Amino acid sequence: MxxxxxxxxxxxxxxxxxxxxxxxxxxxxxxxxxxxxxxxxxxxxxxxxxxLTRWQRVQLSRHGDRPYALDYIYEMTNDFIELHGDRTVKDDKAMIGGLGDIDGRTVMFIGQQKGRNTKQRQERNFGMANPEGYRKALRLMKMAEKFNKPIITLIDTPGAFPGIEAEERGQGEAIAKNLREMFKLRVPVICIIIGEGASGGALGIAIGDRVLMLENTWYSVISPESCSSILWRSWDYKEQAAEALKLTGPDMKNHGLIDGIIEEPLGGAHRNMLDMAARIKQTIIKSLKELDKISPEKRIASRIEKFCSMGVVNE
Missing domain, CATH: 4.10.860 (DNA Excision Repair, Uvrb; Chain A)
Structure with missing residues (x-):
């Protein structure tokens, strides 16, 4: 591609x-x-x-060869054990999670997973999780907290699934509950946007002590295409919409919405997945060492303060 x-x-x-x-x-x-x-x-x-323009970075974030969550997880750890089900409805294939070892330490991985071919994309629902996906994610977070294991979330979704059945099963409630509970987790939480970070679908697993973005990713309340269709009644203005949304890593960092950017290999993460996985792994190890020095009470207070200060304007 x-x-x-x-x-x-x-x-x-x-x-x-x-x-x-x-x-x-x-x-x-x-x-x-x-x-x-x-x-x-x-x-x-x-x-x-x-x-690169903002729209070109959006294109790179969706590149067909770009690594997905499981690609990075299997590269960073040799003993990943995937866990399934929300214990209420079913196992949502768009949301994956499980335990793995990083630098001799067990962590809980949670992330959205897309598919490579048509069959996989249908099975994974194009990375758009249903309510049971967010409930599975929360179940695994609570399990990690119980056994004192850090949580690593890998975010890559065009949004939570917007279907009628998802709304009937409480999509909004499931995401809102995740936001509330993630603020109170006593273990370190590191959130990394590895591709697309769209709307509440991304935010549902993105409340952390460290929120990071890969260089060629985006994070926004709405996609450029959807924004264009609302404002101009057409997708033809998606490039202008991307510029207006200011959705890239540097934009998010300048506005204090993320904590850092992980540089990608020249040409994008898909050009050298092994190198990209190594960079993510080193960032995780470094961040965990920093967070381990802070007490759970201080981490929670800092987490709440960080997110509550977003969007505040003083006149």
Whole structure:
């Protein structure tokens, strides 16, 4: 999958590949030309990805090859045990969770999971959780608190499922209860947006001591397309909507809505998933060391104060 703004890079990579194959096949010394083309390619990548628009970052967050929650979890830990069900309705495949080991320490992972192909996307409901998904997430959070295990949430959703059946089963109540209960958790909570962070669907597992975003992700009350359809009655203005929403990591950091940004490999997380997983893992380890020094009472008070101060305006 190649995005529109990536096409010049893809063309240059194709030319580089052809030149390398020609040199091997014809036994010709093209090392100088290859090196020159590699330098040109690296420069083009830096120029392109250092000057992305907000809409282009939204596109990268949805890239078909971008790693999902389980990709990172399986890379960061070798002993992940997935836990299922909300003990009320069923097991929501859009919301995953379970126990895994990071640097010799057991943590509770919770996250939204999308699918790679049509069958998986239908099974995972495109990463849009139902009420039972949020209730499963809360059950696992309470389990982690009971056994004094830190909680790591990996957020990647276009929003909570908006279907009638979800509303009938209490979608709003389930998300609201998660918000309330996450404020009171006595264990460290680290929330990382790894892709899309849309509306209450994201916020339902995003109340934490540390809220972080990967470089090419977005976090907003509404998607650019939905915002465009409301304001302009058309999706054609999604790029303008993305600019107006100010939904990227730097925007969120400047407004005090997140605590930090995790830099991605050049070209995006999908270019080097192993490197990206290692960066996330190191950030988690570092954050846990910082949070371990703070008492549960102080963590809870700081968590509440941080979120209550958002959106406050003094005139």
């Amino acid at each position: 190649v995005l529109e703004f990536e096409k010049p890079i893809a063309d240059l990579e194709h030319k580089l590949h052809e030149m390398i194959q020609l040199a091997k096949g014809k036994n010709i010394d093209l090392s100088a030309d290859i090196q020159s083309l590699e330098e040109k390619l690296q420069t083009l990548k830096k120029e392109t990805f250092q000057n």
